[in-house]
Amino acid sequence: MRLIIAEKPSLARAIADALPGGSRREEGAIVCGESVVTWCLGHLLEQASPEVYDAADKQWRLDRLPIVPQRWKLTPRAKARGQLAIVRRLLKQAADVVHAGDPDREGQLLVQEVIEHCGYKGPVKRLLINDLNRPAVVRALSRLQDNADYQPLFQAAQARSRADWLYGINLSRAWTLTGRQAGHDGVLSVGRVQTPVLGLIVRRDNSIRDFVPHLFYPLWVELAVKSGQLRAWWVPGESQPLDDQGRLIDRSPADQLAARLPGAEGVLKQLEQQEKRQAPPLPYSLSALQVDAARRYGVSAQAVLDSCQRLYEQHKLITYPRSDCRYLPEEHLAQAQRSLGGACASDNTLGEWLAGADFSLRSKAWNDKKVSAHHALAPSGKAPDFSTLSATDANVFRLITRNMLAQFYRPLRTFEVKAQFMVLDETFKARGQSVLDPGWKPLFTTRDETPPLPSLHEGETCKALDAGVEERETRPPEPFTDASLINAMMNIGRYVQDPAVRRTLKESDGLGTEATRAGILETLVMRGYLVRQGKALRATQLGSALIAALPSAVSTPERTALWEQRLRAISERQDDADAFQHALLDDLRALLSQSDAGKLKQSLRTAQGEAATPAKRAGKPSTGKPRKSYAKRKSSGGKRKTTART
Structure with missing residues (x-):
């Protein structure tokens, strides 16, 4: 047998x-x-x-x-x-x-x-x-192949499993026992993935807490050109008082220039015009779906995973969901029209989108070479009975089907214009965008991101009609949400400085896996390290204290990259699993020697004190609107975004 x-x-x-x-x-x-x-x-x-x-x-x-x-x-x-x-x-x-x-x-x-x-x-x-x-x-x-050919892959996976055990068991015990000495009665869990994730949130919370806002002063000018009017923004020179983002932090130069601008003539010095084509977003991996569903519907990563499991196992409406791939096998292309026909059969919106699909098109999603252990999420072809689906399940199913339908829409074509004007020997920039063909975009949004500019020609003259200075205030970083944290875990390389480490983290798909990311967030909440405040994920006093007390190497993502480098080498017969474990044990002993009850006790006290202290603010809280505008005459422009983040 x-x-x-x-x-x-x-x-x-x-x-x-x-x-x-x-x-x-x-x-x-x-x-x-x-x-x-x-x-x-x-x-x-x-x-x-x-x-x-x-x-x-x-x-x-x-x-x-x-x-x-x-x-x-x-x-x-x-x-x-x-x-x-x-x-x-x-x-x-x-x-x-x-x-x-x-x-x-x-x-x-x-x-x-x-x-x-x-x-x-x-x-x-x-x-x-x-x-x-x-x-x-x-x-x-x-x-069929000989399983012995895959022994190095097994050894690498086994080494990862054992290393996670050694790391988690020993560090969790060490800091739990240290916590008891510091007066904390409870388990302090430490893990190779969960602790760097907690570290991300603690560092973001600290940035928000320590953020000191400052004012900056954008200057706009309303310009008349041959074919109409447009609004351009001053680009202050390096001799001006600027912050590290190039924003003017002293109002007086802007006020002085604004007073001189009305009636001044200038020239369109540089014009860049380019037609751009944007392919439709790929079908979803689980993490990409979790990000979009959290942003659009405010549901947690775990809720999206649970929904996908129901759609897959109970309703049989989608393919296997715990996938890290956003590509589909080329063989599936021939069946796509039939499967999408079934998926869209009982929903008016999906039915309208299906009617607009062109099944003679082929997007870059169909690529056998980029299909990994699993292919992207896709509807199975079974017609849904929406009366049996929860609101979350229905929304998740529509998202999966929408991204699949988008593969049969034309690319989004836009005409983008960047213009640089010289007026009174100062540089002003304007940009605009025209939609030539909306393609797949209406399936996702009906908003135009950037209004178009009037027709322009390099070298043409312009005249300043009006000018004004807006007073804006910098804003702190936003706290992490399920969507932004899953996105950060997928792209964790953005949070490290070393280029080699960043490259490894990108190649290894970041922190955690499609199957574990949602569970990691819920585990951190369950263990009392995180709390949800509306959509925001914030560190508790305990979570902040633990990160403050741990060696920084434990709460940053670099270790995952270093492990991944060696595990990949083991799987390619270029390294030895025993040597990897010996190096880990040396590292582990060094980390254990740094457990310090006094440091943990102090970090617990500090976290409690910071929780009782309001965040530092400069001046009054920003309403997100300009406080005052200097203008010689009434501006003909519309509303402008008036806040910025550092």
Whole structure:
């Protein structure tokens, strides 16, 4: 009997459907002739707890750290014991085994560790599937490889799993025990991913708390040109008093220039005109969907994940949702019109968008080379019954379907103009945009971002009709929300200085994974490190104190990048897993030596004091409107945005 072990039930069903002959369901498996397909439920096994290695470690003690297993052990996850028993029984009957985990590092680990844990010693083949369509699965079944070829990938994943255990167990125990000495009664959890995420929020909150606003003074001029009027903005020279963003911080030069401008003549010194084409946004990965849904509907990342799971498992309306990919297999293109027809069948808005789609178009979304372990989220083709969907589920489904529909719309075409005028030997800039073809844009918004400018010609003269100075106030950074924090985790390289580290973080998809990011946020809330204030995520006193007390290396994302570099090298046979662990232990011992009850006690006191102190503000709170405008005559321009952020 050939036993095929899939990573999850949905993959097992797709494999069974692609095998020749009929099939019948059994508990935890599908029998297909001479083959049996079974599955894991994600990880069936987990790293054993410290007391499994030594009963003395059931009690938390600083003098027992670091805890380092000499021979690593795995134990069944509580909710997976039944399925693990089924897989174990089938392995005892198998003549050969096919490993059908996802084609990535974690997929290699979670099936292979079950095979090894159950003591199977026979031959193992590797089945690589990233497209659940039957023809693609049939092709993959005809191209089985030797699982031994993927041993380095397994070793890298195993090294990551063990390193996370060593890091989390030892640092959490160290700072929890240190916290008790400092008077804090509770667990202080530390992790390679969750702690840098908390660090992001604490540093943002500190920036907001310490922010001191200042005034700045933009100067506008209303210019008459041959074909109409436009508003341009002064670009102060370096000799003027400017802040680090190039904004004028002394009003008097602006007032003096504004008084001289009306009636002055000038010339259009430089003109840039360019037609731009913008392709439609790609179909969603889970994180990209979480960002958009949080921005549009104010739902948490976890709520979006839960909604996707219902749409996938219960309603069968979308494809597998925990994907980090925004591309689709080329083979899916031929089925897109049918699947979108079903998805849009019972919704007026989706139906209107479907009617405008041109299925002769092909966007860059269809690309086999960019499909990873899973493809982008897409509607399955089943017609939804919106009466059975919650409001959140319906909104999430519409977003997924909309992004898929957008692939069959023309690109957005705009005509963008940048103009630079010289008046009284000073530079003024204006910009505008005209929409030549809205293409996919109406599916997303009907707003025009930048109004158009009148027709312009380089070298033409202009005349200043009016001028004014606005008083604006800088604003602090916005607190993180679910949307902006998920986006930050996806693009964590933006928050590091070292170019090499930034590049590695970009290549490794940032902090966390599609499957874990929402859970990390909820864990930080559950553990009392974060609190939700409306849409905002803010650090609690405890969260702020923990980050202040930890070594900075623990609360910044650089370690993830350094680990990722070595893990990638292990998977490519260029590094050794044992050497990686030895280096980690040296690092871990250095970090443990920095646990300091006095520092933690002080950081707790400081956090409590700061929570009781209002944020520093310069002058009155800004209303977001100009306080005063100096103008020789009434401006003919419309409203202008009057706030800025540093």
